[in-house]
Every structure is written in C-alpha cells, then in structure tokens.
Amino acid sequence: MEERKIRVLIAKPGLDGHDRGAKVIARALRDAVMEVIYTGIRQTPEQIAATAIQEGVDIVGLSCLSGAHNQLFPQVVQLLRQKGGDDIIVIGGGIIPYDDIPVLKKAGVAEVFQPGTSTQEIIRFIKERVAKRT
Amino acid sequence: MKSKVDLRKELHRWQQTTLKKVLERSPERKQSFKTTSDIELKRLYMPFDIEEMEYMEELGLPGEYPFTRGVQPTMYRGRFWTMRQYAGFATAEETNKRYKYLLKQGQTGLSVAFDLPTQIGYDSDHPLCAGEVGKVGVAIDSLADMEILFDGIPLDKVSTSMTINATAAMLLAMYIAVAEKQGVPLDQLRGTIQNDILKEYTARGTYIYPPKESMRIITDIFAFCKDRLPQWNTISISGYHIREAGSSAVQEVAFTLADGIAYVKAAIEAGLDVDSFARRLSFFFGAHNNFLEEIAKFRAARRMWAKIMRERFGAKKPSSWMLRFHTQTAGCTLTAQQPENNVVRVAFQALAAVLGGTQSLHTNSRDEAFALPTEESVTIALRTQQIIAYESGVADIVDPLGGSYAIEALTEQIEERATEYIQKIDEMGGAIKAIESGFIQREIANSAYKYQKEIEEKERIIVGLNEFTVEESPFTDILKISPEVERYQREKLNKVRSQRDSQRVKDSLKRLKEAAQGTENLMPYILEAVKSYATLGEIADALREVFGEYKEHTIIT
Numbered sequence: 001m002e003e004r005k006i007r008v009l010i011a012k013p014g015l016d017g018h019d020r021g022a023k024v025i026a027r028a029l030r031d032a033v034m035e036v037i038y039t040g041i042r043q044t045p046e047q048i049a050a051t052a053i054q055e056g057v058d059i060v061g062l063s064c065l066s067g068a069h070n071q072l073f074p075q076v077v078q079l080l081r082q083k084g085g086d087d088i089i090v091i092g093g094g095i096i097p098y099d100d101i102p103v104l105k106k107a108g109v110a111e112v113f114q115p116g117t118s119t120q121e122i123i124r125f126i127k128e129r130v131a132k133r134t
Numbered sequence: 135m136k137s138k139v140d141l142r143k144e145l146h147r148w149q150q151t152t153l154k155k156v157l158e159r160s161p162e163r164k165q166s167f168k169t170t171s172d173i174e175l176k177r178l179y180m181p182f183d184i185e186e187m188e189y190m191e192e193l194g195l196p197g198e199y200p201f202t203r204g205v206q207p208t209m210y211r212g213r214f215w216t217m218r219q220y221a222g223f224a225t226a227e228e229t230n231k232r233y234k235y236l237l238k239q240g241q242t243g244l245s246v247a248f249d250l251p252t253q254i255g256y257d258s259d260h261p262l263c264a265g266e267v268g269k270v271g272v273a274i275d276s277l278a279d280m281e282i283l284f285d286g287i288p289l290d291k292v293s294t295s296m297t298i299n300a301t302a303a304m305l306l307a308m309y310i311a312v313a314e315k316q317g318v319p320l321d322q323l324r325g326t327i328q329n330d331i332l333k334e335y336t337a338r339g340t341y342i343y344p345p346k347e348s349m350r351i352i353t354d355i356f357a358f359c360k361d362r363l364p365q366w367n368t369i370s371i372s373g374y375h376i377r378e379a380g381s382s383a384v385q386e387v388a389f390t391l392a393d394g395i396a397y398v399k400a401a402i403e404a405g406l407d408v409d410s411f412a413r414r415l416s417f418f419f420g421a422h423n424n425f426l427e428e429i430a431k432f433r434a435a436r437r438m439w440a441k442i443m444r445e446r447f448g449a450k451k452p453s454s455w456m457l458r459f460h461t462q463t464a465g466c467t468l469t470a471q472q473p474e475n476n477v478v479r480v481a482f483q484a485l486a487a488v489l490g491g492t493q494s495l496h497t498n499s500r501d502e503a504f505a506l507p508t509e510e511s512v513t514i515a516l517r518t519q520q521i522i523a524y525e526s527g528v529a530d531i532v533d534p535l536g537g538s539y540a541i542e543a544l545t546e547q548i549e550e551r552a553t554e555y556i557q558k559i560d561e562m563g564g565a566i567k568a569i570e571s572g573f574i575q576r577e578i579a580n581s582a583y584k585y586q587k588e589i590e591e592k593e594r595i596i597v598g599l600n601e602f603t604v605e606e607s608p609f610t611d612i613l614k615i616s617p618e619v620e621r622y623q624r625e626k627l628n629k630v631r632s633q634r635d636s637q638r639v640k641d642s643l644k645r646l647k648e649a650a651q652g653t654e655n656l657m658p659y660i661l662e663a664v665k666s667y668a669t670l671g672e673i674a675d676a677l678r679e680v681f682g683e684y685k686e687h688t689i690i691t
Contacts, residue, residue, distance in 0.1 A: 015250035015266050017339015020379050020466070023579050023689075024586045040688035041339045044262065066250055067505065067615065071265025097504045098608035115470045115503045116599050118590045 006034040006130050007057040011048040012041045013076060016066035021093060025061060028119035029126070045072055049079035052088055058130045061122075062092040062109075069096055074107035081108075089129050093117065141182055169427040170585070171384035173547050179539035187542060192437065196532045198452070200440035202433050202545070203533040204491040205456045210529035214242075215487075216494035217519045218295060220462065222247030222272035223506050224619045225626075226282035229272040233287060235509065239516060243325075243494060244287070245295040247271030248305070253340040255301045255674025258623040268619040270506070271297075275627045276669045280308040281315065290318040294325035295370070295460065295494075300342040302329040303351050303657060304673050307664040310363075326367035326416055326460070329355060332393040332565055333372050335684070336574045337379035342674060345566050347681035351656060352397065353404040356411045358657035367416040369397060370460060373435075377420040378466050380582020383431045384548055386419065388555030389565070389574055391438055395556070396565040398447055408447050412454030421483040421490075422464040428483070429535060430544035432459070432490025438549055461487035462496040470503035472598035473609050481518050488522055489535055495519055505612040575689045627669065634667040642666045643676045650680040 010026045012019060019041050026038040037055055039047070052060050060080070062073055073092050080088050092104065093113040101112045111125055167175040176183070187193070194200055197207035206212060219236055221244075222229045233244055248271040251263040257275050258267045267273050274280055284294075289312065298305045306327050313323055331348040334341040341348065352369065359368045373381075373390035381389065394415065401411055419435065421428050439457035443449040463483035468476045477500050484497050497515040499507030507515070523529055535541045559568045568574050588594035595601045642663040649659045656677075663673050 015254055015256075015262065015340075016270075017334070018378075019339065020582050024380075024583050027579075027583050028586070038688055040686050042262075066266060067269035068265035070617075095502075095504065097612050097614075098610050099612075115468075116596075118600075119586065120590060 009057045010038045010061045013072040014068045018065040022063040032123045045075040053085040059089040064094040077108035171382040184542045200437040202437040209532040214523045216243040218243040218245045218494045220245040224268040226279040243293045249273045257671030289313045290322040302327040307661040324365045329369040338375040343681040344684045349400045354655045368414045370418045372418040374420040381578045384551045388552035392559045392565040408449045409451045417459035420464045421487040428486040429490045433545045434548040460494040461492040463498045468503045476500040572689045638666040639668045
C-alpha cells in the first residue's frame with residue numbers, strides 16, 4: 001500500500017506581505033513529496049484554522065515577519081483546539097526574537113524557526129513529528 | 135609614438151604560458167564563476183571586452199545623457215548622498231523622538247515607516263489589525279497622529295520620504311495639511327511617497343484596490359503635484375522589494391523599469407505631458423552582496439531609463455531622462471547567525487550603492503533579522519555611511535569605477551538581459567498584464583527558490599550561516615514594541631472620533647465617493663476628508679466601496 005503523503009498548510013496570518021519564506025518552504029516541502037496547500041497572504045487565524053480542518057492537514061506552518069506572531073500564532077492553536085483540530089501540529093517562522101520562542105511554545109506552537117534555517121531541517125522536523133503522532 | 139600591441143594576441147600568449155602553468159599546478163576554486171543573475175564572469179576583462187562601446191552613446195559625461203556616469207556633473211564632490219534611515223515604530227510620539235534623535239546625529243532626511251494597518255488602510259481598532267499596530271512602523275489613524283509625528287520638525291527644512299503605497303494619497307494629504315498648519319508653502323515641501331502599487335502585487339503585499347483603480351489614484355497624484363508640489367517625488371518605483379522577494383539583479387532592474395514604463399504610459403493616457411511629470415519620478419533599489427554586479431546594476435538601470443524616456447516616450451527635457459534613486463542595503467542578506475557580521479555586510483553593500491551613484495541611502499542595522507533595530511544599532515548603521523562619505527575617499531571622484539573593463543562589461547550585460555525581459559513583458563502587453571498572468575511573481579519565486587537551494591547545497595556560502603558557524607548564545611538585545619501601544623493608539627483614535635465635526639466628516643466622505651465614481655482628480659477630495667479628521671480607515675473604506683478590493687492569485691511556482 002502506498003504511504004499516505006504528509007499534508008501541510010502553509011499560511012500567512014495577519015497583514016504581513018513578506019511571502020518569500022512561505023513560498024520557498026511550500027515548494028521545498030512539495031519537493032519532499034508532501035502535499036502542500038498555500039493560501040496566500042492576509043489570512044485571519046479563523047480562516048487558517050478552518051482551512052486546516054477542512055483540508056485535513058497534519059501540520060500548519062505559519063509565517064509572520066511583521067512582529068504580530070505573539071498575537072496570531074497562539075490564536076491559530078486555540079482555534080484549532082476549539083474546532084476539533086487539536087491533533088494538528090503548528091509550527092512557525094519569520095522575524096521572531098529569541099525571547100518570544102518559549103512563550104509561543106508554551107502556547108502550543110511545536111517549533112519556531114528563525115531566519116537562516118535550512119528547509120531540510122524543517123522537513124526533518126515535520127517528518128519526525130508527524131511520525132511520532134501517528 | 136606608441137607601438138600598437140595586439141592585446142588579443144597577448145592574452146592568447148598569456149593563456150598558453152603564464153596562466154596554463156599555474157592552472158596545471160592549482161586549478162581554480164570553481165568550474166565557472168557566476169553572478170546572482172547567472173552572468174558568467176570571465177577570469178579577466180580586457181580593453182577589447184568593451185571596444186564595441188561607443189563612449190558618448192553608452193557612457194557620456196556625468197549629468198548628461200545617458201547618465202551612466204551619474205545624474206549630476208559633480209556627484210558627491212558637490213554634496214554627499216542623503217543619509218536617510220527608514221524609521222518608525224509604535225506611536226507618533228515615540229517615532230517623533232527617534233526622528234529628532236536621528237537628525238541630531240547628522241542624518242539629513244527623514245524616512246517614515248508606517249505600520250501595516252496604516253499601509254493597508256485600516257484603523258487601529260479594526261479586527262484584522264490585532265497584534266499589528268505600531269509593529270513594523272508608526273501607527274497613523276488620522277491627521278491628529280501626523281501632527282504629532284512632525285511636531286517640532288519644520289517641514290521646509292527636511293526632506294521626508296514615506297514608504298506608503300495603497301494609501302499614499304491619504305498620507306500625502308496629511309503631510310500637506312501639517313505643512314499648511316506650520317505655515318510652510320507647499321512649493322517648499324521636499325520628499326517622496328513610494329506610491330508604487332505594481333510592486334505591491336508582485337512583491338510586497340500592501341495593495342488594497344485593483345490595478346486599474348490604483349493606477350488612477352497614482353496618476354491623480356502626479357497631476358495634483360506637478361504644479362502644487364513641484365519639488366515632491368510623486369513615486370518611488372521600487373526594485374528593492376522585488377529583490378527582497380528573491381529576484382536576481384537583472385530581474386530587479388527589468389521588473390522595476392517595466393513598472394516604470396507602465397506608470398509613464400498611464401500618466402500619458404490620463405492626458406499628462408511626459409515632460410510635465412517625468413522629472414518627479416524616482417526609483418528605489420536594493421544593494422545586495424555581489425559587489426561588482428550591484429555597481430554595474432545601478433549604472434545599467436540609469437542608462438536604460440534614459441533611453442526608455444527619450445526613445446520610447448519622446449521626453450525632451452534632460453531631467454525627464456534621469457533615473458534618480460534611493461538605495462537600501464538588502465535586508466534579506468542579514469543573518470540571524472553571528473549578527474555582528476551584518477555590520478560588515480552592510481558596509482560593502484552601502485559602498486556598492488555609493489560607487490553606483492545613489493542619491494540617498496539607508497543602511498540596515500545588524501539586528502534586523504530579529505526585530506526593528508535598537509537605537510545603538512541604527513547609530514552604527516548611520517556611522518557606516520558617514521565613514522564611507524568622510525573617510526574612504528570614494529566620494530571624491532565622480533563614478534570612480536567608470537571605464538573599468540569588468541564594470542563596463544557587466545553593465546552592458548545587465549542592460550542586455552534586462553532589456554530582453556522588458557521586451558518579453560512588452561509582448562505580454564506590459565507590466566500590469568505580466569502581473570495579472572503571474573509571470574513576474576513566478577519569475578521572482580523561481581529565483582528565490584534557486585537562491586535558497588544554492589545556500590543549502592553550499593554552492594553559495596553565507597559566512598556564519600552555512601560555513602564558519604559557531605555555537606551561539608541567543609541575541610536578545612532587541613527593540614520591543616509594547617502591546618500597550620495598541621491600546622493607547624485605540625484610545626487616541628476614539629478621542630479623535632468623538633471630538634471632530636462629524637457632519638463635516640460625513641460630507642467629505644460622501645463627496646469623495648461621488649468623485650471616485652466619476653473621473654475627477656481625487657486628491658482635493660482626499661485632502662478635504664483628511665482635514666475634517668476623517669480616519670484613514672474611513673477614507674480607505676470610502677474608496678473600497680467604489681473600487682472594490684484586489685485578490686491575489688496565489689503562486690508558489
């Protein structure tokens with residue numbers, strides 16, 4: 001039987017328009033044989049949670065370079081929990097200071113990747129996390 | 135008389151003897167050497183590499199067509215470039231303090247960074263703005279905030295650049311209203327609004343309205359400013375964000391100039407004479423890592439624009455042919471790893487901008503891979519420019535690298551390749567069509583992905599990132615924006631709403647909507663709305679109702 005592909009939603013919450021990182025990661029994950037959905041910029045946490053559940057993704061990758069991550073990332077986690085998507089893993093990246101990482105992790109974000117992270121590292125993390133979960 | 139030496143023969147001899155011996159002993163580091171734009175570099179450039187070049191047609195003299203050697207005859211011997219650090223955060227009160235600090239440190243122009251709600255036309259209490267207020271720039275909800283932002287800064291004494299696009303007309307109107315209150319005649323206002331919506335669709339993301347309606351607002355601004363604000367740069371056609379989004383140097387030049395062509399066409403179609411507005415068009419480029427390619431890029435862009443304006447659009451005035459530009463060092467090259475190294479990176483990038491003949495410059499700060507810069511970091515960045523200006527000596531000769539075989543050959547190659555792109559875009563029907571079809575977005579995304587792969591495969595070395603790495607302790611000395619800012623900003627906004635003449639606001643918004651449905655110039659109506667203390671969100675919404683909103687086509691590849 002063919003192995004089920006990992007399904008990923010790459011999303012940009014908030015008003016930030018810097019989508020280079022999101023697009024590069026979306027493509028790298030696709031090249032790593034994952035199924036990737038990218039919904040474009042200016043998504044609300046509600047839209048992201050709804051898409052994640054509707055599409056039955058394993059993992060949501062959030063990208064934010066505007067400094068609004070402390071507000072937006074935890075909100076996505078909470079909405080997923082409320083709407084029955086509590087098994088969906090949430091990771092994040094962008095311009096995120098070190099001090100904010102423990103706060104985000106406490107709020108349920110599984111990992112935060114800072115600038116310079118290789119896409120291979122992210123792919124490895126996703127594969128390990130999804131494997132652990134199932 | 136000097137004897138005529140055949141340099142091709144000499145080169146051949148050298149290759150067969152001196153070079154060959156060395157290559158046998160120690161091969162070169164790589165099979166081929168390429169720039170970011172995939173231009174294959176020769177080992178050595180010779181006089182005959184540029185012998186085809188017609189000096190007066192391709193280089194000319196500084197201050198003359200085609201301006202390859204610079205837009206002014208004396209360049210930095212007359213006056214240094216404007217040192218202009220992009221700044222803005224939190225509230226108008228805090229940013230006003232930072233501006234006064236920067237001016238005291240010797241900065242010569244202001245550059246306003248607005249937060250995303252301001253850039254996208256939402257008031258600070260809009261539900262979509264939670265967490266965004268005051269983050270990437272200063273929050274401006276109404277004229278009241280703008281008055282605070284420039285409090286104690288005489289607008290006839292500074293030049294102000296505003297990074298504002300979809301809401302440029304509103305922010306410019308606020309600036310005009312502040313100037314009027316200060317008693318400054320409008321013809322003395324100097325500055326720039328970015329006002330470049332096309333690259334928002336392809337690279338930066340702060341669009342509101344669809345392209346056609348956006349282009350109308352832009353040409354309305356051109357028409358409004360040409361007599362009333364004769365010293366104002368009505369647009370800053372920006373390659374910076376295209377480059378930051380991942381393009382190569384050649385693509386940066388090509389897509390920026392293609393956007394420029396679209397603006398000029400739109401303005402001519404709106405009935406403006408090309409020579410009446412062209413001198414107020416300005417440009418904005420990034421300065422990336424590849425030092426020589428970047429210098430050549432700036433020179434090529436200048437030459438190309440001169441030709442485009444003169445040959446394609448038939449502009450008659452030399453000032454219409456001139457590509458004047460601002461440069462920012464490339465934010466995407468800053469590393470979160472060993473951030474102190476960024477100071478050095480920025481210095482080389484800034485030097486390339488100066489050797490390329492920039493009119494103004496922003497140098498990034500070492501800590502910007504984490505957050506907005508601290509005051510200390512910004513000071514180092516500004517000092518970097520001052521060291522180039524006052525200590526390095528490069529400012530004492532006009533276009534000092536002009537005539538370098540390598541630089542001239544690279545300048546030609548960039549021009550050639552960028553011209554090919556522009557032809558392709560012309561064939562598609564111009565930049566707007568190329569954006570609507572996703573061509574430009576795809577080209578940028580492909581380059582971005584290629585660049586990332588090169589780093590991961592170590593074909594491209596980034597010091598401290600994929601080579602020469604060390605275990606590091608977290609870098610935590612950064613600027614933090616308090617969540618209190620959002621609450622305070624909302625309070626101020628409510629106060630404005632409760633204290634203004636609400637009938638005047640209502641009337642002004644109604645008249646703006648009516649004008650938007652017709653063909654009149656929108657600027658006077660926006661100015662009246664601003665002066666009535668209508669909020670930015672209200673004004674933007676009035677136009678949303680008439681114009682609708684743009685929805686992006688999501689393109690990964």
